Amino acid sequence: MSRRIALSVVAGAVVLAGAGAFALAYAGDQAPAPALAHSAVHYTAPDGGRDGSLSFTTEVSAPSGVKSLKVLAWPEKSDFAKKRLTAGEMAAVESATCTPAGGHTVRCVYRAPVSAADAASSPHGAWHIAVLATAEDGHTTFDTRAADFTVA
Numbered sequence: 001m002s003r004r005i006a007l008s009v010v011a012g013a014v015v016l017a018g019a020g021a022f023a024l025a026y027a028g029d030q031a032p033a034p035a036l037a038h039s040a041v042h043y044t045a046p047d048g049g050r051d052g053s054l055s056f057t058t059e060v061s062a063p064s065g066v067k068s069l070k071v072l073a074w075p076e077k078s079d080f081a082k083k084r085l086t087a088g089e090m091a092a093v094e095s096a097t098c099t100p101a102g103g104h105t106v107r108c109v110y111r112a113p114v115s116a117a118d119a120a121s122s123p124h125g126a127w128h129i130a131v132l133a134t135a136e137d138g139h140t141t142f143d144t145r146a147a148d149f150t151v152a
Contacts, residue, residue: 034062034133041147052114061105062135071110076126090132
């Protein structure tokens with residue numbers, strides 16, 4: 001093998017090894033998106049002059065910490081079901097209250113009162129909870145059906 005070919009092969013191997021090392025180092029620096037666990041929703045209809053309530057709880061974990069959790073309840077028979085809710089639309093909705101639960105995990109709770117007028121004007125049937133979890137490092141997790149409930 002000529003000296004020129006041998007040098008080309010060695011140079012190519014060095015470039016490929018360097019690119020592979022860079023790719024592995026870059027991939028290692030990428031923190032995972034926030035993870036949701038133990039999500040639950042509870043809906044109580046207004047009754048006898050008393051307001052009802054909607055309560056959603058979940059645990060969110062992110063290595064960099066959790067910045068926020070946005071929550072939106074939406075009816076299955078709505079425009080969101082047809083055109084698909086987006087993460088951008090979620091930025092303007094209400095936030096859950098989150099408290100430390102150990103390590104990189106927070107327990108988030110969202111509560112909203114449901115008046116008799118709200119219940120009367122809301123579609124009956126299946127509803128879903130959409131969430132947008134944002135980590136301190138900017139990574140996000142968007143779930144349009146984190147939990148489901150029924151309005152009778």
